[in-house]
Amino acid sequence: MLKQLNKLYFFDYPVGVNIGKNKLTSEADALNDYEILFRTFKDYGDYIVINISSPNTPGLRDLQNEQFINDIFALAKEITSQPVLLKIAPDMAAEDAIALCKTAVNAGAAGIIATNTTIDYSLTEHAKDFGGISGALLTEKSYELFKAIGKELYGKTLLISVGGIDSAEEAYKRIKAGASLVQVYSMLIYKGPALIKEINEGLVKLLQADGYTHISEAIGADWK
Numbered sequence: 001m002l003k004q005l006n007k008l009y010f011f012d013y014p015v016g017v018n019i020g021k022n023k024l025t026s027e028a029d030a031l032n033d034y035e036i037l038f039r040t041f042k043d044y045g046d047y048i049v050i051n052i053s054s055p056n057t058p059g060l061r062d063l064q065n066e067q068f069i070n071d072i073f074a075l076a077k078e079i080t081s082q083p084v085l086l087k088i089a090p091d092m093a094a095e096d097a098i099a100l101c102k103t104a105v106n107a108g109a110a111g112i113i114a115t116n117t118t119i120d121y122s123l124t125e126h127a128k129d130f131g132g133i134s135g136a137l138l139t140e141k142s143y144e145l146f147k148a149i150g151k152e153l154y155g156k157t158l159l160i161s162v163g164g165i166d167s168a169e170e171a172y173k174r175i176k177a178g179a180s181l182v183q184v185y186s187m188l189i190y191k192g193p194a195l196i197k198e199i200n201e202g203l204v205k206l207l208q209a210d211g212y213t214h215i216s217e218a219i220g221a222d223w224k
């Protein structure tokens with residue numbers, strides 16, 4: 001990852017570094033993994049994301065608790081002055097997710113990224129019972145949780161929405177619910193990089209249709 005990042009520095013894009021503990025590291029030793037990663041990447045990228053929400057690493061989601069959040073942000077503060085964001089899973093009750101996000105913000109998080117993939121295998125009869133579901137099947141679940149978080153935290157921290165975003169319309173919904181940025185992952189596989197152009201051009205039209213002259217006016221519009 002470090003090698004790839006060094007190559008990227010030729011470009012002038014903002015880069016986020018997403019870190020998670022190793023699969024074989026126990027929960028008790030998890031903080032140590034993050035410490036190594038903070039130290040390794042503290043001078044790289046523009047922000048760091050703490051991933052404790054991937055279902056691919058057994059036990060990782062158990063770290064989504066108040067104690068760990070407080071510990072990890074305290075640790076981050078000691079090591080790096082980069083903005084550090086928290087990325088959460090979509091499978092928590094909204095009130096639990098909001099409480100966790102508030103803890104993170106109070107502990108020094110620069111923002112929240114919602115959401116990772118879901119382990120709600122009832123979303124499709126074709127799901128296996130491991131790993132996470134992303135893309136179109138996740139859209140509604142991810143939006144609903146993001147919206148609940150946006151309602152509570154818009155204006156209090158930076159919010160990034162991800163999960164099943166496949167169009168300008170979906171990106172616009174997230175922006176109005178409080179997203180300053182949106183991320184696209186799975187749909188890039190199906191639509192390719194042209195999707196970004198499609199979303200950006202579509203957003204311009206949606207903003208104009210609502211009478212906005214700048215995207216900042218639309219961010220959090222649901223709560224203004």
Ligand SMILES: Cc1cc2nc3c(=O)[nH]c(=O)nc-3n(C[C@H](O)[C@H](O)[C@H](O)COP(=O)(O)O)c2cc1C
Binds near residue numbers: 054183
């Ligand atoms: C193959 C794959 C690998 C992923 N790896 C990571 C990861 O390492 N860290 C992380 O925070 N999220 C990871 N994600 C989650 C995505 O970043 C994203 O949050 C999720 O897929 C929902 O967005 P989407 O519906 O646009 O794919 C991964 C997703 C997929 C499908």
